Amino acid sequence: MRNNIYTVAQVNSYIKNMFTQDYMLQSIMVKGEVSNCKYHSSGHIYFTLKDEKGTIACVMFSANRSGLRFRMEEGQQVVVSGRIDVYERDGKYQIYVQEIRLDGAGALYERYEQLKRELEERGMFAPQYKRPIPKYIGTLGVVTAATGAAVQDIINIARRRNPYVQIILYPAIVQGEAAVPSIVNGIRALERLGVDTIIVGRGGGSIEDLWAFNEEPVAQAVFDCSIPIISAVGHETDTTIVDFVADLRAPTPSAAAELAVYDIEGFKDKLSEYSYNLHHMCRRTIDRYRREWEHYCVRMRYLSPLNMIRMKRTQALSLEEHLQNAMESCLDACRHRLALYVEQMKGLSPLDKLNQGYAYVSDSAGKTITSVEQAMVGDMMTVYVKDGTLSARVTDKSRGMAYDPDADRPQERL
Numbered sequence: 001m002r003n004n005i006y007t008v009a010q011v012n013s014y015i016k017n018m019f020t021q022d023y024m025l026q027s028i029m030v031k032g033e034v035s036n037c038k039y040h041s042s043g044h045i046y047f048t049l050k051d052e053k054g055t056i057a058c059v060m061f062s063a064n065r066s067g068l069r070f071r072m073e074e075g076q077q078v079v080v081s082g083r084i085d086v087y088e089r090d091g092k093y094q095i096y097v098q099e100i101r102l103d104g105a106g107a108l109y110e111r112y113e114q115l116k117r118e119l120e121e122r123g124m125f126a127p128q129y130k131r132p133i134p135k136y137i138g139t140l141g142v143v144t145a146a147t148g149a150a151v152q153d154i155i156n157i158a159r160r161r162n163p164y165v166q167i168i169l170y171p172a173i174v175q176g177e178a179a180v181p182s183i184v185n186g187i188r189a190l191e192r193l194g195v196d197t198i199i200v201g202r203g204g205g206s207i208e209d210l211w212a213f214n215e216e217p218v219a220q221a222v223f224d225c226s227i228p229i230i231s232a233v234g235h236e237t238d239t240t241i242v243d244f245v246a247d248l249r250a251p252t253p254s255a256a257a258e259l260a261v262y263d264i265e266g267f268k269d270k271l272s273e274y275s276y277n278l279h280h281m282c283r284r285t286i287d288r289y290r291r292e293w294e295h296y297c298v299r300m301r302y303l304s305p306l307n308m309i310r311m312k313r314t315q316a317l318s319l320e321e322h323l324q325n326a327m328e329s330c331l332d333a334c335r336h337r338l339a340l341y342v343e344q345m346k347g348l349s350p351l352d353k354l355n356q357g358y359a360y361v362s363d364s365a366g367k368t369i370t371s372v373e374q375a376m377v378g379d380m381m382t383v384y385v386k387d388g389t390l391s392a393r394v395t396d397k398s399r400g401m402a403y404d405p406d407a408d409r410p411q412e413r414l
Contacts, residue, residue: 008091009088011091012086012088012089012091013088015086015091015093016085016086016088019084019085019086019093020085025083025084025085026083026084027081027083028081028082028083028084028095029079029080029081030049030056030079030080030095031049031077031078031079031080031103032049032050032051032056032077032078033049033050033051033075033076033077033078034047034048034049034072034073034074034075034076034077034078035047035048035049035050035055035074035075036048037072037073037074042062043061043062043065044059044060044061044062045059045060045065045072045097046058046059047059047072049078049080049095056094056095057092057093057094057095058080058082058094058095058096058097059094059095059096059097060082060096060097060098060100061096064097064098064099067099068100069110069113069114070102070109070110070113072100076102077102077103078100078101078102078103079100079101079102079103080095080097080099080100081097081098081099081100082095082096082097082098082099083095083096083098084096108207108208108211108214109207111214112207112214112241115214115216115219115241116241116244119216119219119241119244119245120244124219124220124223124244124245125244125245129223130247130248131228131247132228132247133197133228133230133247133248133259133260134196134197134228135262136262137165137196137197137260137261137262138164138165138166138196139165139166139167139168139193139194139195139196140158140165140166140167140168140195140196140197140198140199140260140261141168141170141190141193141195141197141198141199141227142154142167142168142169142170142198142199143170143172143183143186143187143190143198143199143200143201144169144171144172144174144199144200144201144202144253145171145172145173145174145202146169146171148202148203149203149253150201150202150203150232150253151169151253153252153253153254153257154167154199154232154253154254154256154257155167155257157254157257157258157261158257158260158261161257161258161261161262161263161264161265162261162262162263162264163264164264165261168190168193168195170185170186170189170190172185172186174202174212174213175202175205175209175212176212179212180212180215180217180218181217183200183212183213183218183221184217184218184221186200187200187221187222187225187229188221188225190227191225191226191227194227195227196227197227197228197229197230197260198225198227198228198229198230199229199230199232199250199253199256199257199260200213200222200229200230200231200232200233200242200246201213201230201231201232201233201234201250201253201256202232202233202234202253203234203253204234204235204238205234210233210234210238210240213231213233213240213241213242213243214240214241214242215241216241218241218242219241219242219245222242222245222246223245228247228248229246229247229248230246230247230248230249230250230256230259230260231243231245231246231248231249231250231256232249232250232251232252232253232255232256235251235252236251236252355386357386359383359384359385359390360383360384360385361381361382361383361384362381362382362384363375363379363380363381363382364379364380364381364382366382369381372397372398372399375394375397376394376397377394377395377396377397378393378394378395379393379394380392380393381393381394
C-alpha cells in the first residue's frame with residue numbers, strides 16, 4: 001500500500017502532464033463574462049470568466065498584451081483564446097490567454113474603435129476640415145427615414161423657427177444591409193441639388209441599429225461632401241463615426257434642426273432691438289452735436305468781429321469814463337490846492353493891501369520906490385491906488401519913521 005502513496009507535487013505534476021497531452025486544451029476558445037479583473041504592476045492581467053453555471057481563472061501575460069485593443073472592464077462579454085494548464089504550486093488549473101476579443105456587441109464596439117483610430121490617423125476628424133454651418137439658409141437637405149419621429153421633429157422645428165426655409169427630404173434606409181449605400185446616395189444627391197446645409201441622422205436604437213453610421217463608406221461620403229453636414233444620430237448618449245467626421249454634431253435630430261435653421265422670430269426681435277438701440281444712439285448723438293453746435297454758436301457770438309468791436313467800444317467808453325473821472329478828481333484836487341494857495345496869497349497880495357488903503361509908488365521908469373533916497377524933488381511919480389493910478393511930482397521929501405497907524409503924532413520931517 002505504501003508504494004501507492006504520492007506527494008502533492010507528484011500529483012500536481014501528473015495532472016499537469018495529463019492537461020499537456022490533451023490537444024484540445026492546448027488551443028481552446030472560451031467565452032464568458034469578465035469578473036475580478038486586475039491589471040498587475042508587472043503588466044500581467046488576472047481575471048475570471050464566468051457564466052450562469054461556473055467560473056474559470058484566466059491570466060494574460062504582458063508579452064501577449066500587444067494584441068489587446070481595448071481595456072478590460074467588469075461585465076464585458078469576451079471570447080478568449082489560449083491553453084488550459086495546471087499551476088503546479090497551487091494545484092489549480094487556469095486559462096493562459098493569448099488573445100481576447102469582445103463578443104457580440106462588444107465585437108462591434110471593437111470594430112468601431114478600430115475604424116475610429118484609422119480615420120483619425122487619416123485626418124478625417126481634424127478641425128481644419130470642419131466647415132462652418134451657414135447662419136441663414138434657404139434650403140435644408142435631410143437624409144433620414146421617410147417615416148419616424150426623427151423626420152417629423154426636424155420638419156416641425158424647422159417650420160416653427162423659419163417657415164420660409166425649403167426642406168428637401170431624401171428618404172434613406174437607415175438600418176440593415178441596404179442602409180450604407182442608401183445614406184451615401186442621399187448625401188450625394190442633396191449635394192448635387194446644392195442645398196445650403198444637410199442633416200444626416202435617425203432616431204435612437206441599439207448599436208446594431210445605428211451601425212450603418214459607423215461604416216467607412218458613410219464616413220467618407222460625409223467627409224467628401226462640399227456642403228456642411230450636421231450629424232444627428234440617435235440620442236445624446238449615442239456616438240457614431242459620422243459624428244466625428246461631420247462638420248457639426250447634434251445630440252438629437254430636433255437639436256440638429258435648431259442648429260441648422262435660424263429662428264426668424266428671434267431674428268425679428270433682434271432687429272427690433274437693434275432698431276431701438278440705433279434710434280436711441282442717433283438721438284443721443286444728435287443731441288450731443290446740437291449741444292456742441294449751440295456752444296459753438298455762443299462762442300462765435302462772443303468771438304465775432306462785431307462783438308469784439310462792441311466789446312472794445314464798451315471798454316473804450318469805460319476807460320473814457322474812468323479817465324474823465326480821474327481828470328475831474330485831479331482838477332478838484334488842484335482847485336482845492338489853488339483855493340488854499342489863493343487864501344495864502346491874499347495876505348501877501350499888493351492888491352489886497354491897496355484895498356486896505358495903501359498905495360504903491362513907482363518912478364518914471366516903473367521902478368518901485370521904497371525909500372526917499374530913490375526920489376528927488378521934482379521927479380515924476382506914479383501912485384497906484386485901489387481903483388487906478390495917480391501921476392504926482394515930488395515937491396518935498398522928508399526922512400523919518402514910517403507911518404505908525406497906532407501913533408498919535410506924525411512922522412518927523414527932514
